[in-house]
Amino acid sequence: AQLHDLATRAGLLYFGTAVGESASQQDQAYRRIIDDKSEFGQVVPENGQKWESTQPSQGRFTFTQGDITANIARQNGQYLRCHTLVWHSQLPNWVRSGSWNRQTLTAVMESHIANVMRHYLGQCYAWDVLNEAVDDSGQWRDSVFLRVFGTDYFPLSFNLAKKYDTETKLYYNDYNLEYNGAKTTKTVELVQIIQRAGAPIDGVGFQAHLVVGSTPSRTNLATTLRRFTSMGVDVAYTELDIRHENTPLPAPASAQITQGNDYANVVGSCLDVDRCVGVTVWGYTDKYSWIPGTFPGTGDALLYNSNFQKKAAWTSVSSVLAAA
Ligand code: G3I
Numbered sequence: 001a002q003l004h005d006l007a008t009r010a011g012l013l014y015f016g017t018a019v020g021e022s023a024s025q026q027d028q029a030y031r032r033i034i035d036d037k038s039e040f041g042q043v044v045p046e047n048g049q050k051w052e053s054t055q056p057s058q059g060r061f062t063f064t065q066g067d068i069t070a071n072i073a074r075q076n077g078q079y080l081r082c083h084t085l086v087w088h089s090q091l092p093n094w095v096r097s098g099s100w101n102r103q104t105l106t107a108v109m110e111s112h113i114a115n116v117m118r119h120y121l122g123q124c125y126a127w128d129v130l131n132e133a134v135d136d137s138g139q140w141r142d143s144v145f146l147r148v149f150g151t152d153y154f155p156l157s158f159n160l161a162k163k164y165d166t167e168t169k170l171y172y173n174d175y176n177l178e179y180n181g182a183k184t185t186k187t188v189e190l191v192q193i194i195q196r197a198g199a200p201i202d203g204v205g206f207q208a209h210l211v212v213g214s215t216p217s218r219t220n221l222a223t224t225l226r227r228f229t230s231m232g233v234d235v236a237y238t239e240l241d242i243r244h245e246n247t248p249l250p251a252p253a254s255a256q257i258t259q260g261n262d263y264a265n266v267v268g269s270c271l272d273v274d275r276c277v278g279v280t281v282w283g284y285t286d287k288y289s290w291i292p293g294t295f296p297g298t299g300d301a302l303l304y305n306s307n308f309q310k311k312a313a314w315t316s317v318s319s320v321l322a323a324a
Contacts, residue, residue, distance in 0.1 A: 003318060004041035007278065010271055010324035014079050014278040016042025018239065019069040020288045029308050033284065035076055042079035042125070044238075044280060045069035046290075049083055050090040054116050058094050058108075061115045070123055081238065081280060082124035084173065085113055086157045087131035088143035096144055105148045110160050117164040126169035128205060128238070129161045130154060133190060134174060138182030154190055155197035162200045173205035173238055178216055178266075180224040191231055204228045205238035208266055209282070212244045212255060215262035221269035229275040237270055239282040242313070243291050243301035251300050253312075260316030263303070267317050271324045 007015035017040045023030045033039060047053060048065030055061050073080035086109065088096075095108065117127070133154065135141040145153040161170050172191065177184045187204070194201045206225070216224070225235045242262050244251045251259070270276035283289050287306035292299045303314040 001318070001322070002036065002038035003314075003321065005038045006318055006321035008041065010321045012270065012276075012278045014042035014280075015321075016040050016044065016079065016081065016278060016280040017284045018046040018280065018282045019043050019072060020046050020283060021048050021065050021068045023288050024068060024072065027287075030285065030287070033304070033308065034072060037076050037078055040078065040284070042081060042278060042280060043069050043073050043076075044081035044083050046283065047090070049116065049120075051085075051087065051095065051112065052090045052092045055112055056092055059111075061119070063119050066116075066120070070120060074123070079125040080120075080123050082120055082127045082168070084128035084131040085116065085161060086129060086145065086153070088141060088145070089132070091144075098144070100144065100148050102148060105145070106156065109145075109153075109157065113157075113160045114164050117161065117168075121165055122167070124165070124168045126171050126203060126236075127161060127165070128173040129170045130157045131173045132175070133172070134183055134186045136176055136183060138186040140186075151190075151193050155194050155199035158194055158199040158201055169202040169234065170200055171203040171205045171236075171238075172201060173207060175207035175209045175239070177204075177206050178208055178210060178221060178224060180216070180220065180227070184224060184227065188227055188231070191228065191233065195231065201233055203234035203236060203277070205236050207239035207282075208237045208241075209239060210242045210262065210266070212242055212247070212251075212259045212262055215242060215265055218265040218268040218272065221265060222272040225269060225273045225276055229273060234275045234277050235270075235273065236277045237266060237279045240266060240279060241282045241289065241291065241301035242266075243295065243298045245295070245298045249300050250305070256312040260312040263313045264316045264320040268320045271320070
C-alpha cells in the first residue's frame with residue numbers, strides 16, 4: 001500500500017508532500033505521483049503562496065503561483081496546507097525596507113492576510129500563519145516585524161488570521177525544533193505569549209529539515225512534540241527531509257539504510273503522540289529539492305531518487321506506518 005493510505009490506517013490524518021510549482025506543470029512523471037492520492041493525501045505549495053508571490057508590490061495581489069497547488073488539491077481531493085502569511089524571508093523589499101510604524105505595518109499585515117486568506121477561504125486545512133520567528137541561537141529573529149512590534153506581532157498575526165478565516169487551523173511553523181534545545185524552549189515561550197494574549201493558535205509545525213545520522217531518536221522526538229501538545233495545540237511534521245552530509249552522492253547503501261531509520265524515527269514519533277496529526281515531506285524526489293542550492297554537496301534527502309524510484313527510506317516509512 002501507499003503512504004497516505006498506510007498513514008490514515010495508522011491513525012494519522014494525512015501523509016503529504018510539498019509541490020514544486022514549475023515541476024508540477026512541466027514534468028509529467030513528477031506530476032503523476034503528486035496526483036496519487038493513496039501516496040499523498042495532502043499537498044502544500046513550495047513557494048506559490050509566499051508574500052513575494054502573492055503581493056509582490058503593494059496592493060497588487062496575484063494568485064497564479066499559489067493556485068497551482070490549490071487546484072491540484074481540489075482536483076485530487078487532497079488536504080491543502082497553506083504556507084505562509086508572516087515570514088521574514090521571501091518578503092518583498094517594499095515590506096522589508098519600508099519605514100513603518102505600528103499603525104502602518106498593522107494595516108499592511110491586515111491587508112495581506114485578508115486578501116490571501118479570502119482567496120483561499122474554504123480550501124486550507126491549515127495555514128502557517130507565522131513562520132520562523134525564532135533564530136537558531138534561541139533569540140527572537142530579527143525582522144521588520146520584530147523591530148516595529150516587538151513580540152506583539154505574534155498574537156497580532158494570529159488574531160488577524162482568525163478574523164479572515166474562522167475554520168482553518170492556525171499554525172506556528174519552524175525548523176530545528178526537533179533537537180529540543182534553546183530554540184525549542186524559546187518556541188514554547190512564543191506559544192505562551194500568543195495564548196496569554198488570548199489569541200488563537202491551533203498547532204505547531206515541526207519543519208524537520210534533518211541530517212542523516214544526526215536525527216534524534218523516536219523517543220526524544222516524541223518527548224519534544226509533547227512539550228507542545230501539553231499546551232493544548234496540535235503538532236505536525238511539515239517540511240520533512242533528511243539530507244546526507246559528508247557522503248559522496250549518490251549515497252552508498254549503508255548511508256541509505258541509516259537515512260531510512262532516521263525517517264522511521266520521525267514518522268514513528270508522530271504515531272506515538274496523540275495530537276500529532278500528520279507528516280509532510282518537503283518534496284518527494286531527489287530530482288527537485290532546495291537542499292543542494294542551499295547546502296552545496298549535500299542532498300538526496302527525499303523518499304524517491306531522481307528517476308522516481310522508491311528508496312530505502314520509502315520502504316522504511318511504509319514499514320513503520322504498516323506496523324502501527
Ligand atoms: O522563481 C525564480 C525563478 O524565476 C528564477 O529564475 C530563479 C533564479 O534563482 O529563482 C526562482 O526562485 C527561487 C524559488 O525558490 C523558486 O524556485 C528562489 O531563487 C529560491 O530562493 C527559492 O527557494 C525556496 C526557499 O524556500 C526560499 O526561502 C525553496 O524553493 C523552498 O523549498 C524553500 O522552502 C522553505 C520553506 O518555505 C520554509 N522553511 C524552509 C524551507 C527550505 O528553505
